[in-house]
Amino acid sequence: MTATAPGAAPRGAGAGAPRRxxxxxxxxxxxxxxxxxxxxxxxxxxREVSSFSAVTVDLLLGAYVLGIVPALLLGxxxxxxHGRRRLLLPAAPLSLLxxxxxxxxxxxxxxxxxxxxxxxxxxxxxxxxGSTWIxxxxxxxxxxxxxxxxxxxxxxxxxxxxxxxxxSVLAQxxxxxxxxxxxxxxxxxxxxxxxxxxVPETRQPSSTSRPLRDxxxxxxAGHRRFLRxxxxxxxxxxxxxxxxxxxxxxxxxxxxxxxxxxxxxxxxVLTLGCGIGIQVLGRAIDTERSARAxxxxxxxxVVGMALGAVASALLTLPVALLAAAVLGMGYGxxxxxxxxxVRRIAGPDDLAGLTAVYYSLAYLxxxxxxxxxxxxxxxxxxxxxxxxxxxxxxxxAVVAVAWKAHLPSTASVTLPTGEALTSVGxxxxxxxxxxxxxxxxxx
Numbered sequence: 001m002t003a004t005a006p007g008a009a010p011r012g013a014g015a016g017a018p019r020r021x022x023x024x025x026x027x028x029x030x031x032x033x034x035x036x037x038x039x040x041x042x043x044x045x046x047r048e049v050s051s052f053s054a055v056t057v058d059l060l061l062g063a064y065v066l067g068i069v070p071a072l073l074l075g076x077x078x079x080x081x082h083g084r085r086r087l088l089l090p091a092a093p094l095s096l097l098x099x100x101x102x103x104x105x106x107x108x109x110x111x112x113x114x115x116x117x118x119x120x121x122x123x124x125x126x127x128x129x130g131s132t133w134i135x136x137x138x139x140x141x142x143x144x145x146x147x148x149x150x151x152x153x154x155x156x157x158x159x160x161x162x163x164x165x166x167x168s169v170l171a172q173x174x175x176x177x178x179x180x181x182x183x184x185x186x187x188x189x190x191x192x193x194x195x196x197x198x199v200p201e202t203r204q205p206s207s208t209s210r211p212l213r214d215x216x217x218x219x220x221a222g223h224r225r226f227l228r229x230x231x232x233x234x235x236x237x238x239x240x241x242x243x244x245x246x247x248x249x250x251x252x253x254x255x256x257x258x259x260x261x262x263x264x265x266x267x268x269v270l271t272l273g274c275g276i277g278i279q280v281l282g283r284a285i286d287t288e289r290s291a292r293a294x295x296x297x298x299x300x301x302v303v304g305m306a307l308g309a310v311a312s313a314l315l316t317l318p319v320a321l322l323a324a325a326v327l328g329m330g331y332g333x334x335x336x337x338x339x340x341x342v343r344r345i346a347g348p349d350d351l352a353g354l355t356a357v358y359y360s361l362a363y364l365x366x367x368x369x370x371x372x373x374x375x376x377x378x379x380x381x382x383x384x385x386x387x388x389x390x391x392x393x394x395x396x397a398v399v400a401v402a403w404k405a406h407l408p409s410t411a412s413v414t415l416p417t418g419e420a421l422t423s424v425g426x427x428x429x430x431x432x433x434x435x436x437x438x439x440x441x442x443x
Contacts, residue, residue, distance in 0.1 A: 022137040024195040026155040028092055029130045031192035033159025035095040035185050036064060036123040040245055041168035041265040044253055045177060050107050054250055058370035061246055063113045064120025069360045071124025076356030077216050083203045084133040088125060092193025095122035099182040106178035128356040136202035146283060149339040154279055157332060161272035168265020218353040223345050228402035229291045230341050232395040233298060234358055237334045239365025240301050243308055244271040244327035246369040248320050251381060255315050267324045274325045275332025282336040290403050293337035298396040301330035305392050309385035344408045
């Protein structure tokens with residue numbers, strides 16, 4: 001039978017929206033992502049100016065995951081209940097406040113940590129709610145179903161890129177190196193946040209009285225394709241990006257031509273620029289019929305890990321730049337491949353929630369630089385990059401084996417338990433917004 005879940009937005013949410021209605025949401029995501037990544041190329045500056053250790057700055061880099069993950073896991077389901085606008089509007093003020101805290105506390109790890117957590121909470125809301133809002137607005141305008149995921153990933157990557165590039169230039173050659181970029185970001189975030197006020201809502205608030213914990217359950221997170229294709233890929237999204245623009249700049253600090261902050265920014269911009277470039281090609285690589293995009297992404301990441309090992313051994317500029325470029329391509333394709341898999345797996349009630357789960361797994365990769373800094377007392381960076389290559393190969397094998405397994409067009413949403421539960425099968429009728437609900441034995 002077919003049924004509509006209680007409180008579900010009707011399929012076609014956002015139908016009739018202007019074709020450019022997604023632009024203000026994308027602009028806000030760009031500004032918030034800018035604030036999330038402007039700290040990255042300044043890691044070298046904080047090591048030199050504030051005399052922080054490599055472990056300290058890498059932990060500060062990963063600190064905003066403490067804000068991202070709760071905002072992701074709560075923001076997505078709450079936006080399904082209360083609407084996209086109500087959950088995204090606080091993101092810009094949080095990002096602005098985070099930048100101001102970072103600007104006033106350059107010598108305090110505690111202040112920097114608080115600022116990073118605030119920026120992370122804003123970014124988590126932007127990714128979970130903003131990505132879903134863009135997808136719904138794009139679908140509602142009658143565009144290609146993959147357009148929303150592509151636009152959301154491009155907005156995030158563009159914000160990460162521009163924020164890092166501008167911050168590194170201002171910190172290397174501008175006035176007040178520890179303050180200027182944060183103040184500029186605060187101004188831009190204010191404008192972008194105001195622009196969102198006119199965007200049409202795509203998810204009407206639900207009048208349901210069911211407990212919030214019910215909304216926090218994401219049944220499709222147990223979908224076998226999510227477990228076998230998305231979960232092995234997700235941590236590599238920011239794992240390889242962080243390796244490129246957090247690990248390599250620190251290793252190259254003494255070999256960067258006397259401009260270590262600018263070189264750190266260059267590696268970041270190169271990484272993210274290559275990520276944007278391959279996302280443009282992602283439409284041709286991605287397919288509804290297999291895990292081709294995910295497999296290609298992991299193959300690129302394997303090559304990137306190998307080049308990272310070589311770059312960390314030789315410490316030469318050309319190899320470091322090449323490694324950052326390849327890791328950036330792996331990051332970009334993995335990001336959009338994962339978002340497209342999530343879009344295919346999720347039902348109308350689970351899109352924001354499953355997007356949140358995906359990004360939460362992806363951001364675990366941001367702790368890789370800190371882990372490597374701690375392990376550097378026992379292993380060299382070439383050895384650790386080599387270990388990363390082996391793990392990436394294992395993930396590639398897992399995803400390749402699941403090439404066409406449990407495709408959402410024929411698979412049911414199942415949970416990895418031994419009981420029979422009602423599950424949601426997303427079939428060809430999804431375009432009309434119907435969800436086939438049936439009893440499925442799970443195990």
